[in-house]
Amino acid sequence: NLGFDDNHLFVGRKPERLFLPKPHVSTAYVFTLEDYFFAYPNNYNYYVNHYRNTFQHGGVSLEEMVIPFAYLKAK
Known part of the structure; x- marks a missing residue:
């Protein structure tokens, strides 16, 4: 449980809208x-x-997260 002043923060209280995992109902993310x-x-x-x-x-x-993928089909 952290206390903070959210004037200089971005608080993501709904992680699914940010495409982040939500392991618990009360999970939130805080970014400076x-x-x-x-x-x-x-x-x-x-x-x-x-x-x-x-x-x-x-x-x-992004380079650490994206996996190159190619679908090749023979002639």
């Missing part, structure tokens, strides 16, 4: 917007200073 990021509450200042002004990928790319 722009240059914001999540920081652990323990050692908060360490993580903020460590990740400020950096680019974080945070997920998989």
Whole structure:
């Protein structure tokens, strides 16, 4: 159970609309917007200073998810 200010977040409360898995009825996804990021509450200042002004990928790319597929038929 996480608390957050959703002014700088995108909250997906209906994962099926985002084509994401929904393992539980209460499953929700939270994504940061722009240059914001999540920081652990323990050692908060360490993580903020460590990740400020950096680019974080945070997920998989389309190339990592799409599998090339071809259906070939003999003449």
